Amino acid sequence: MGEKTLRAAVVGCRMGAAHAKAIAQLPDYELVAVCDIDEGRAREVASELGIAKPFTSYEEMLRKVELDVVAIATPTAIHAEQTFMAIDAGVKGICCEKPMATNLADARRMVSLCQERKIALIVNHQRRMSKEMVVARKLIEQGVIGEVRLIRMNCGGDFLSDGTHAVDSALWLLGDPEIDWVFGQIELPDRPKTRYGHLVENSSIALFQTVNGERVEIFCGEARERHRAYQDYEVIGTKGRIWRIGDQPLPNLFIQDSKSGSWDAQVVNGILRPAPSEEGLWRPVEVELDEAIGAMKRSYALLAKMVLEGIEEVEHPLSAEKALRGFEVVMAVYESARLHKRVNLPLQQDKFPLDLMI
Numbered sequence: 185m186g187e188k189t190l191r192a193a194v195v196g197c198r199m200g201a202a203h204a205k206a207i208a209q210l211p212d213y214e215l216v217a218v219c220d221i222d223e224g225r226a227r228e229v230a231s232e233l234g235i236a237k238p239f240t241s242y243e244e245m246l247r248k249v250e251l252d253v254v255a256i257a258t259p260t261a262i263h264a265e266q267t268f269m270a271i272d273a274g275v276k277g278i279c280c281e282k283p284m285a286t287n288l289a290d291a292r293r294m295v296s297l298c299q300e301r302k303i304a305l306i307v308n309h310q311r312r313m314s315k316e317m318v319v320a321r322k323l324i325e326q327g328v329i330g331e332v333r334l335i336r337m338n339c340g341g342d343f344l345s346d347g348t349h350a351v352d353s354a355l356w357l358l359g360d361p362e363i364d365w366v367f368g369q370i371e372l373p374d375r376p377k378t379r380y381g382h383l384v385e386n387s388s389i390a391l392f393q394t395v396n397g398e399r400v401e402i403f404c405g406e407a408r409e410r411h412r413a414y415q416d417y418e419v420i421g422t423k424g425r426i427w428r429i430g431d432q433p434l435p436n437l438f439i440q441d442s443k444s445g446s447w448d449a450q451v452v453n454g455i456l457r458p459a460p461s462e463e464g465l466w467r468p469v470e471v472e473l474d475e476a477i478g479a480m481k482r483s484y485a486l487l488a489k490m491v492l493e494g495i496e497e498v499e500h501p502l503s504a505e506k507a508l509r510g511f512e513v514v515m516a517v518y519e520s521a522r523l524h525k526r527v528n529l530p531l532q533q534d535k536f537p538l539d540l541m542i
């Protein structure tokens with residue numbers, strides 16, 4: 185490649201501004217349009233990136249501009265609908281923001297339609313492409329901490345918007361295993377509350393188990409441990425531990441391996457983090473410094489390859505098939521809370537369980 189070959193557009197210009205920047209910096213793409221119902225926002229991104237005409241109607245943009253790739257970064261409640269519109273418009277690749285939809289029926293349809301029509305569909309769980317998560321996965325794969333028994337995760341926000349990142353990261357760290365069962369509990373607000381166009385809870389606790397017996401615990405929203413950073417992941421293996429202290433500046437990845445000793449940690453600037461000691465109980469893992477949109481750029485570069493070489497030829501860590509597995513876990517957490525039962529996968533409930541509860 186080397187020439188700008190794929191004509192791309194972005195809809196939703198807030199988080200979408202980062203997508204637009206990533207695309208604009210890559211030789212595989214030509215960013216030809218942006219769209220936001222907020223004209224000022226669309227104009228701002230367009231003028232920053234030198235695009236002639238910002239759109240305020242997605243339907244009009246799809247009709248008037250010939251596109252190969254669309255990035256969908258609008259509120260979650262319209263991801264599925266806008267994905268179906270892009271499919272109908274004949275695009276070859278779609279990057280949809282996470283979470284991919286608000287119910288399992290839509291998410292499954294997004295994946296099956298794209299498979300049928302050979303459209304490359306990825307979901308932007310960009311941590312899979314971040315330098316430290318790639319290193320963490322490699323260390324686990326190499327058996328440095330033995331067999332993983334438990335991943336304990338903390339994150340803020342609601343489970344659908346933010347828990348989805350934790351679930352996806354757990355699946356990434358474990359090598360995308362099948363999930364056996366899911367157990368969840370949520371705390372509802374006094375009055376219905378929405379975010380990104382869908383209902384949300386105040387706090388949630390999730391537990392799930394893979395078919396290999398690995399367990400994942402997630403504490404989300406107000407249930408997040410007080411000093412744990414957003415997206416704090418602790419991976420506990422039979423021979424050691426890996427700790428990613430959230431989306432914090434480097435060093436944010438630590439390891440405790442064969443050496444035994446006490447579990448040393450302290451609160452620094454309000455964040456619980458390992459206290460590396462002379463004995464090396466927690467050692468920082470060397471991770472290359474990355475630019476802010478580095479993970480997204482690598483993801484878009486791979487999406488371009490997928491579009492140009494074929495969806496069966498190129499495996500993408502952010503593929504919608506992988507995202508769908510995590511999305512099913514997210515929906516199962518709500519369904520378990522609704523039924524007060526542990527839920528086995530595959531999940532039967534294809535509506536958003538919170539809609540049924542409230």
Ligand SMILES: NC(=O)c1ccc[n+]([C@@H]2O[C@H](COP(=O)([O-])OP(=O)(O)OC[C@H]3O[C@@H](n4cnc5c(N)ncnc54)[C@H](O)[C@@H]3O)[C@@H](O)[C@H]2O)c1
Pocket residue numbers: 195196197198199200219220221222225240242257258259260262281282283308309310345380
């Ligand atoms: N991957 C990540 O790290 C990450 C981070 C933040 C947000 N997100 C996801 O990205 C999505 C957007 O998040 P946000 O924080 O930018 O949301 P936001 O609500 O702040 O912004 C959404 C933008 O979409 C525009 N919009 C709404 N409806 C539209 C329509 N029909 N057509 C065109 N534009 C429309 C809005 O005017 C707004 O500018 C959400 O699904 C969120 O979960 C992902």
